[in-house]
Each structure stands twice: as structure tokens, then as C-alpha cells.
Amino acid sequence: MSNINLTFLGTASAQPSRTRNHSALALRLNGFVWLFDCGEGTQHQIQKSTVKMGKISKIFITHTHGDHIFGLLPLIASRLNGAGGMVDETLDPRASGVLDSEPLEIYGPPGTRIYVRTGLILTHTLLSGPYVVHELRSPNDPHDSMVSLPRQTAELPGRDIHQVNGTWPQIYKDASFSVSAAPILHSVPCVGYVIEEAHIPGKIDPKWYMPHLKRTGTPISVMRQLQQGETVELLDGTMLQGPAKRPGRKIVILGDTYDPSPIAKLAMHADVLIHEATNAHLPGIDPETKASDTDSTVENRSKSRGHSTPQMAALFASRINARKLVLNHFSSRYAGDYDSSTRHGDQRREAKEIMEAIQALAQSHFHGPVICARDFMTFDVQHGHSDK
Template structure:
């Protein structure tokens, strides 16, 4: 199980006590930051996200409401003498932006900032505990979604049986990944005799700013939780299309087509003071929909 804490759920201009986009994903003891709109460091403090545990930051695209908080956060990490490397993933020009801001202020970071430019669909990270992929979505400028998936071994050891057959501990990992075991006296024990099915690998897909489109459906198929932007209500579908955004109804249609477990809505336009109608509109199409609320952690 892992969690997604919403730090900002508004689009463009901060309004109605809502902040620009940022989310903190806690997985395997690490914090992954998805986008970093203005004010993200304050939100991190407000909602007790462990800044020192942030290992990777992912920026979906270079509209300011998704990254204007980044230089502040990077600088604060320097001021508190962070020494662990920080991985930053984003569209290629982000590196120039950061380099320029650091150089004009004559700042040298006490930690290594490792930049990874985003391009096309790709696997960005593969650790023993999780895997992260990126895929292009359709926005006015290049924009990327992210898919985070747990990486548990598919099988679990049965301790009584492995003790009974004297399987050495060093062999456990192979068993967890499906290997059979040969005993000292040459007997072959099928994997199913020594293990039981493991936990399901849960997944979270984050589709940043995007037009209503099926183009990235294969990447988000059957994820457990899908975050899809819903900048507008469906009365503004024309405006959504012109500005490369989606409506709540369209987000729900994507969730339904992708057969996801649950849909989270966000990136609400400042035009709307209350956002409850977004939930009602989406639920009429896809009942397992929730509004993303700042400060709330959603378990995947």
C-alpha cells in the first residue's frame, strides 16, 4: 500500500484557499513529488510531509502553476544542508531554468541535483520496491503523465514448509520470484508447494494537464487509482478543448474506459469557488470518483 497526499489541487491562479498543483507520493519509505507549484514548500510543512525523504521530483510540464515552487524548494534543501542526491525529472528546458536561477544568485548546491530530461514513453525508475514510467499526454506544450507501480515479488514464502524441506534462506528470493527448488537428495519441489500468491502490485497514474483524449489509455489501463485533471465542468467543454484541458465528465469517461479502480479529480479552475459539482458530474459517469482535497492522503 502507498499514499498520495494532495498539496495543491487548483489550476493557474491560487484561489479559494486552493494551491497550484503538487502531490507527494509516499512509497517504500521515500517521498516522490509530482509537480511543484508555487507554495509547495509551505504545503509540505502544513501537511507534515517529510522534506528530507524527498528522493525524486517529477515536473509534468513547464506551465508555471506546475513548477514555480521548485527553485524555492531546491534552495531550501541547500540551506538546510541536504547532502543526499536529488533526482529531478522534467521537460529538457527545465535544466536551463534551474541552472540560470542558481547561477545568477551564485548558489552552489551542497547536494547533487541529477536531471533527467523527459522524452516519449519511457521507464524512468526501476528499484527493488517500485517502478515509474512516463507517457506523453496532450497539452498546449509538451506534457507528461507518470505511472507509479509497486514491485513486490509475485509469491510469498510459506515459512512452515520451507523449514520442513530445509530450504536455505539464500534461496528465498528465487522462490518469491517463482523458481522451483531441488532438495539435497535430488527431489524437485514445485514452487507452488513452498509459496502462496503474494500481494497485488498496486498502481497510481497521474495525468497532468491534458485534453480529453484516448491517446494514453494503454498506459493507465486498470490502474488502482487514476488522477485525471478536471479544470472545468462540462458546460465549459468548448473552453476546455480550446485550452487543452478536460472537464469532470471527460475525466470520468477516461476512468471508465481505462477500467481503473478509483478516480481522483483535481486542477480545478479558479472560476469555481465550490468544487462539489465536479464530483457529482463525474460520478454520474464513473461512480468511484473523489475530489482531491488538499491535506488529504489517499491510499492506493
């Protein structure tokens, strides 16, 4: 079974703070890194983490607000060894593009392709490797007036991926994992992603199978086939069925949203749901709380800006029967240094108190584990199904 690890590189909304960087999340699996969003400063965060830049093979953008995409161009340049060329560009191997390697794949909503293309052209950035941008398009998306802007050699033609019954099923799939997506409601077009592991072998009990093999003289090597759930014919002609395969793990990563309902069906039974919780009503705890604020006014204000509260995130987690909820994308007023150095003790205690209160708000509406993300927090995604 694959190791699946999540590392938060940035957990702030809108503006970064001393303790939170702009949005970015690294998903490590099978030796590769898939990046979800790439806010300003992401490559600096990578350098401070255990995530390896050279392992990034795919980048998934939820929406084109700056706090989710301003770090994309510099990261592409670093990942693909970009440079500004030479006085005599005929001497620069980057000038002709090096296309004999696997491209860096980028997925995002309309505008992602032109944002990357124009940024690289206007900064005269020459890349040593190829990249490709696939756009997730909706029926009412306007025509891209800049589509005729010429591609650099390093940019390979990307796909325009169209919706099927309101979602984008399996925009990527290999033998181990698939990625599907759906629109979620924000102030601009926004996407949520669902990463699913392929079915994994069921747990095999040798104490049950071995007597049948010994009784019939069937070679023990068939245990490998049984482990994969296959049916094996024993030497006496009887058939022995391996344990049924189990669903693999499912991770749901949402962009900014005040209502992720369109992704609910794809997200059902997520092992991990990552949901924004930009604002919270914390009277007596958050010193910036207004006297006129209530749970209702804070929720309405959050919705008007396209965002969610911890309670809203928890209700969606309950709706899709998620096993774990991770709150993310916090206002810069909520510090994230409650589990770091021993300096600034009073600030750290205040941060811890605020984040525990945010966690409690969500926990009151969700019965599974709730975690408040902080920069550089990392954990392995466990399988939610019992082995018993």
C-alpha cells in the first residue's frame, strides 16, 4: 500500500503573516509530489520543509486569486531550471527548449494557461524542461481572447477538459491514483479536487487459506494471487477465492468556498477533507472581535466574501461522512505559531487558545477528528477502513 503524506506549506488567506504563508499544500505519494495551489513564497516554504522541489510532477490550482497562484511562475522557473538567457542566445541550451523529459503538468481553471504563458514570455524566462497546462472548463466560460498568443517551445499543448454532468471526472488516472474535480462556489470560478487511491488488496488470513493448500498439495506460491483477490483452482479442482479488495484512501482538497455542494457526491466518505475556515466568531478570545458580532453576522460576512466559518466546514464534513476534517486558509489575524519555538510565549499561548476555540466550533458540528492546519504541519493519510 502506498505511503500518502500531506504537508502544509502555507495556511493563510488573503495576506501572509509572520506565522502563515500563502496557500500551498504538498501531497507526497509514490515518490512524487503533487502541489495544490502555489501562493507567493511557496518555493521558499519548500526550501524550509522536507518536500523536494525536484519531485514535483503535478500542480493543481483551485482558482486564480493571487494568494493561490502568485508563487506559480517562480516555482516553475526553479523546478525547470529557468533563466533569463544569454547575450548570445544561440549559446544558451534553454533557447531551443529541452523536451526530452516528462512535462511538469499543471491543472487549473480558465486563465491558468495564459497566466503562465504571458508571465514566462514577459519575464523572458527560458526553461530547461517542458510543461503543460490543462484547463478545467465550464459550459459558460468565455472565449479566451489571448489564446492566439504564441507558445514558447517549453510549453506543450494542453487539454481543455470539459464537464460531464457538472463535474470533471478522472482528469488524471494511473494504476495507483486518480484525480477528479468539481466546481465549488466562491467569488470567482473555483475548483475542488478529489484524489482517490485505487482499490487495495483485502487482508488475507493465512490460517484460513493454508489448510486448503496443504490438503490439496497446491503450491504456496498461489498465496500471491489470493492476496490480489483472485480466484485460484486447487489441485483437487476446487476453487478458492481471495479476499475482496477494499476501497483505497480518498483525500478531498477544496479551494476557497462558501458552498462546496457541487463536489459533495465525488467527496463522499473522504478519509481526509481539507476545508477552508477563514473567519470565526470568538468573543472573549479573539481581541479583534467586534461587540456587534454574532455567529450569524460572522457567517454572513464570510459568505459575502466567498468564504466559510469552522461550523460551515464541519457541516459539510458531516454531510459527506468524512473521517477527518482539516481546517485551513485562516485569516491573518489567527497566528499559526502555537506549536513552534519557545520564543514569544504570550503570543504563542494566545494563538493556541484561538486555534483550540476554532477547533471546538467545528467539533460541535462534526463527530470525527478535527485538526487546524499550520505551516509545515505534516501527517500520513491512514486508511479509514477496518482491517478486521
